Amino acid sequence: MADEAADDGGIEILSKAGAIIDALTETKVLTVSAIADAVEEPTSSTYRLLQSLIAMGWVDPAPARGTYRLGLACMQIGGVLEDSxxxxxxxxxxxxxxxxxxxxxxxxxxxxxxxxxxxxxxxxxxxxxxxxxxxxxxxxxxxxxxxxxxxxxxxxxxxxxxxxxxxxxxxxxxxxxxxxxxxxxxxxxxxxxxxxxxxxxxxxxxxxxxxxxxxxxxxxxxxxxxxxxxxxxxxxxxxxxxxxxxxxxxxxxxxxxxxxx
Missing domain, CATH: 3.30.450.40 (GAF domain)
Structure with a gap:
């Protein structure tokens, strides 16, 4: 049961991360609060997930203070898909x-x-x-x-x-x-x-x-x-x-x- 709960939690986190990527793909640059609204999550948990995505290269801080955009890892994958x-x-x-x-x-x-x-x-x-x-x-x-x-x-x-x-x-x-x-x-x-x-x-x-x-x-x-x-x-x-x-x-x-x- 514990393993099933852990699996469900992992899937939920992946789903939330995917929603953030989708939001940034559509709007390019967003604030934390705008991302939280787009994915319908509290700002605090959205911020924590953003930090994890930044560490993995999926999201980068944008030039404007407090804003975020897709990271290099996403861009590289997008380029590979386009090339293929x-x-x-x-x-x-x-x-x-x-x-x-x-x-x-x-x-x-x-x-x-x-x-x-x-x-x-x-x-x-x-x-x-x-x-x-x-x-x-x-x-x-x-x-x-x-x-x-x-x-x-x-x-x-x-x-x-x-x-x-x-x-x-x-x-x-x-x-x-x-x-x-x-x-x-x-x-x-x-x-x-x-x-x-x-x-x-x-x-x-x-x-x-x-x-x-x-x-x-x-x-x-x-x-x-x-x-x-x-x-x-x-x-x-x-x-x-x-x-x-x-x-x-x-x-x-x-x-x-x-x-x-």
Missing amino acids: LDVRGLALPRMRALRSTAGVAALLCYRRGTRAVCVERIEGHDVRSVAMQVGDSLPLHVGGAPRALLASLPTGERRAVVDELLAGGDQQYPVPPAADLDAELRATRDRGYARSDQDVTIGIAAFGSPVFNHRGELVAAVSISGLRERLVGREDELAALVVATAADISADLGFEGAGRG
Whole structure:
């Protein structure tokens, strides 16, 4: 019976601590009395529990005297949870809607060095392209999603990747002169999407747009790919769908700002 009472007491304390964390999560900074009101506990017991939470790093005193905020331990756990968000899982419903509306294949690509790897592909209704199946990769200077990734890298990183592409060369997909590539990447950023017109496969076009996480970091690019005759004449409409889909996935990941240039 004593053990059961101790267990019940421990659960009650955890519940109260959780209520304090919830209150601070919602309101950011609170006084002891405001916290006590929020959790419906006496001020004296709330203060004692706050001291225990401070000792564990869950709560910190705020700059204003007598106020409190979430501690570093909570922030670190929150960051880990945000970092663990499954980009593919969040993107899939958006990609299905994109494919359904556009009627062509929808792809999700991650950057790996100087290449883009296809990690998800939902087939469209037209001829199935042999290019960029799941697991395939392309250099970052060609294709809708790869070029969207390259154009959206931070300036210094982008320049380093372009230099590496130029130095390495590519017999299958020749790298254009630096000035031409820079101009295309600048135009891609201005448009908000990358345009690919038969530079990967004859008869196939693509539009791609970047995806950012909660820190504003580039994590992926989403694109559509299909027969050129089905895409080029509807570029404004279809590219807008791709941009909106990428923005929705970014929002799902907690992104709240504009794309990085």
